[in-house]
Amino acid sequence: MSTQYAPQPSNRPLTVPETIPETVKTASALWFIAVGAGVFEAALAVTGMLADGSASLTGLAAGLGFRLTVFAAAIFMAVRLRQGRNWARIALALTLGVFGTLSLVIDPIRWLLEGHSVGEAIADADAMTLVFAGSRIVHLTAVLSAMALMFSSAANAYFRSASRPPRG
Numbered sequence: 001m002s003t004q005y006a007p008q009p010s011n012r013p014l015t016v017p018e019t020i021p022e023t024v025k026t027a028s029a030l031w032f033i034a035v036g037a038g039v040f041e042a043a044l045a046v047t048g049m050l051a052d053g054s055a056s057l058t059g060l061a062a063g064l065g066f067r068l069t070v071f072a073a074a075i076f077m078a079v080r081l082r083q084g085r086n087w088a089r090i091a092l093a094l095t096l097g098v099f100g101t102l103s104l105v106i107d108p109i110r111w112l113l114e115g116h117s118v119g120e121a122i123a124d125a126d127a128m129t130l131v132f133a134g135s136r137i138v139h140l141t142a143v144l145s146a147m148a149l150m151f152s153s154a155a156n157a158y159f160r161s162a163s164r165p166p167r168g
Helices: 022-052 057-082 086-113 118-124 127-150 153-163
Strands: none
Touching: 022 057, 022 086, 022 127, 022 153, 057 086, 086 127, 086 153
């Protein structure tokens, strides 16, 4: 006589909570927006440099390759962030949240410190400059908002529960 056993439900908690907090979903979406803005800004810069003859496509290749690598890494980490991977949250915060933000603001801050004003920038701006500045504002707002949401109390709880190993 053989005995068959019915599968028993596991009492183990999932390693990733089934419900992703809205703060984490929104932070992930904001990283995608930041990447989109970065791609747009790179396209504007390349178009401008090629149009005015200040660079060749060959000369721009290394910079474009670096940016494409950064964009791909950011997308990968934003997906992992949503999946509850704390390493992605930390990596996004340190690389793009800190160093990426500095790269976005250092030139404008340096320009202002040289004695220029925001009013002067607006008065001297052409359409391309205004479009670029608008994109940069969207980019920076997305990064700073994503950073705040990634470390909200709901997000912290999500990442704590996602990193807890299953009990067995």
